[in-house]
Amino acid sequence: MQTTLDDYEVIETIGTGSYGTCKKIRRRRDGLILVWKEMDYGMMTETEKQMLVSEVNLLRELKSPYIVRYYDRIIDRTNTTIFIIMEYCKGGDLATLINKCKKEGSYLDENFIWKILIQVTLALKECHERKNGKAVLHRDLKPANVFLDTDKNVKLGDFGLARVLHHETSFANTYVGTPFYMSPELVNNMSYNEKSDVWSMGCMMYELSALRPPFVASNQAELNRKIRSGDFARIPLHFSDDLNTIQNKMLQVDVSKRPSITELLAEPLVASRLPMVE
Numbered sequence: 001m002q003t004t005l006d007d008y009e010v011i012e013t014i015g016t017g018s019y020g021t022c023k024k025i026r027r028r029r030d031g032l033i034l035v036w037k038e039m040d041y042g043m044m045t046e047t048e049k050q051m052l053v054s055e056v057n058l059l060r061e062l063k064s065p066y067i068v069r070y071y072d073r074i075i076d077r078t079n080t081t082i083f084i085i086m087e088y089c090k091g092g093d094l095a096t097l098i099n100k101c102k103k104e105g106s107y108l109d110e111n112f113i114w115k116i117l118i119q120v121t122l123a124l125k126e127c128h129e130r131k132n133g134k135a136v137l138h139r140d141l142k143p144a145n146v147f148l149d150t151d152k153n154v155k156l157g158d159f160g161l162a163r164v165l166h167h168e169t170s171f172a173n174t175y176v177g178t179p180f181y182m183s184p185e186l187v188n189n190m191s192y193n194e195k196s197d198v199w200s201m202g203c204m205m206y207e208l209s210a211l212r213p214p215f216v217a218s219n220q221a222e223l224n225r226k227i228r229s230g231d232f233a234r235i236p237l238h239f240s241d242d243l244n245t246i247q248n249k250m251l252q253v254d255v256s257k258r259p260s261i262t263e264l265l266a267e268p269l270v271a272s273r274l275p276m277v278e
């Protein structure tokens, strides 16, 4: 049954992302709290609209406890706006959490960091090992795209939407933020692949420990040089050698030496921390 905007009541605006506005909403029939992301497709070409439709269709197929659940979509033709309705993550995003730690001068607990690593890896496994063989790459893995639910479990968000943004007409294509998480293969203009998501996850895990990205520079050229060199400081000394070891594996400059998601899950340091399969 086709839902309409009237089936929901807007509670508040959570924030504005690169593709549009995210609002906290309540489903009238049962009071369920959700979010919707509003995206104006008015400026999109036919091809881009087709891409948007296929991205949204991919979203609805991704079912993992560690990926933000897609619920529905509403198309408002009068305002050329699509509303993508998803699960609300009460715990907010990791970027906000990192900023809070920096402000308070505190580090995140190592067990929490391992939990994030395991759950993000399982979320990426769901995408990279898609049933019908067509892997979905995240392409925009970063703390601002990883949310937490009430039990502080990971909810990977904004899948695929990143790809829609790379269409010419969207303002999102403009230079938003420094690409600290750019992989060496992207810096060398090679193609983005599943292991590029592993690199970004390595950068994100590093930032959760050190509260700063592994490679920082004041301009793109300097950043590219550092990324290509693969030189980065060890995570703070109070973190275990185990965490440091797994960190270094994800930040392998040489793609052939960098583990895939499947290989990462087979690493003893990771395998020993996987949740029991119920």
Ligand SMILES: CN(C)CCCNS(=O)(=O)c1cccc(Nc2nc(OCC3CCCCC3)c3[nH]cnc3n2)c1
Pocket (backbone or CB within 6 Å): 014, 015, 016, 017, 018, 022, 035, 068, 086, 087, 088, 089, 090, 091, 092, 093, 094, 096, 147, 157, 158
């Ligand atoms: C811009 N930042 C300062 C963040 C401000 C806002 N804080 S916050 O840390 O994201 C935050 C606070 C409380 C609840 C939630 N829950 C939530 N947020 C989503 O997206 C946030 C949105 C993403 C694009 C950019 C704007 C914000 C979700 N997407 C699917 N489920 C979602 N659940 C998020």
